[in-house]
Amino acid sequence: MPDEQGIKRAALKTVAVRLIGVKVLDQEPVLLFATRQVEEILQDVEVRPLPFAPDWLLGLCAWRRQVLPVVDIAKLHGMSFSADRSLYMVIRLVVPAEDEKGNSSRRMLRCILKVSDRIAARELPKQCAAAAIEASGLDPALLKGLFAHEDGLMIVPNLLPTLCPPAAWPEPAV
């Protein structure tokens, strides 16, 4: 469908994860991820715990010869879902970095999210309205957006501050 400038765009594909048994602003929340962010969905993983970790950081997991942190996304947002079983999504993020010469570049960060088994691929809903983050009780720093939709409350999580806290970001060039 052409947009306001008459340019025809393909609808953004998303992966939607419904958090069953949770209510935010009286709606069942649905986490939205861009399809390109999701590398794999695993049924089971061997999670090794980390000392001194908060409850949402479940531990570390070996995936394709890499060690990735495993995060309970619902707990990270102060919720807990009820599902028959959990699934694990391998997510990738692109974060700012510096190369050896100090030039700004980008690097790939990955993590594994523990989610409910209610996962569906869908197009980005077009008819939705921005919802008030403050009223939701969720941490604004952990959200990219919050949208009310007839299918549920769409949450676009911001994983960057969690996976790459500011202290780990590169120092700005002086």
Added chain:
Amino acid sequence: MKKICIAQAGRFLLGIAEHDIIGRMSWAEAASLFKQDSKIVQLSALFAQQPGGEPQPDAICLEMRGKDESFFLVADQLIADEVEVINPPGPLPPVCPRLAARLCPQVTIWGDSAVLLLNPAQIIPVADELGNGIGRLAAAEETLIAEQNREADLFGYPSDDASDLPESEESIFSETELVESVIDIEQPQGVAPTEAFFKEKMDDEPLGNFSESEESIFTETELESEELDEPVADDIQDTSTEESSEPTSEQERKETVASIDEETFKKVMTWTIACFKQSKTEGEEPHLSMEQLPPDLAKMVQQKGLSENIIQYLIDQIVLRCQESAGRRMPGEQHAG
């Protein structure tokens, strides 16, 4: 290529560089070797931010190189030894907690598992930082408590009485109970008992906190000039008892006394109880002598200049007490004192 041993501590899987390890032994072996000031860290407790608990008998104890002196790590079990790290270790992901990154700055993969590579240099500083006894095991106290618990299990006495107490009170109660029971038999017959004195002392200070000057729980006299068939208990007296019973010989005795320090006493008691239980398991009557002491303990006794007779008497008395507790004392058998 770097070699590591892989140990499990609670639910944590840890890689420890072989070159950092001086020695390894089972917890049961190691417990008797600790000195009073040994630094012992129970990894599962440290990582769970809890005070150290009694390790399982099959726990493994690693003696580690420290900056100034060695220290001990206790892990639940050794999973693999001499493992070559094929996957190059990488840093812990930035999401990981700061303390975790201090203790385990690197991580690698072994099989399908992520293994945290331990930085031994940070163990003691982190445990100190956390304070409150988190992760720490007290060598002598812990050994004593373990022995007492095992003895209570074996003989079915008195920890039931303490079962309603909070854990910390129960431990102190148990220690006092055990030491008093041994002290009790040290009282020479016919001499005013000093139990009240010891009880008062125990109430004031938990076991293991005696200062050097207060360690003379038992005293020994030089026996060379005395007949060996004399009851040795006469030579093991609390000085406060002597004041009341033999005031005239006090000065002479004070010049020749040497004390059995608490560390030796505990080690001899621990060893004797262990041997007694072993012989009980095998259905034999225990015949324990000074010569059977483990080499390190015998050496300690020798270095401290303690009389063999005194140590032998202590062993005999502990065995006797164990037999009494086990209800195995034969009719007509005389108390050695």
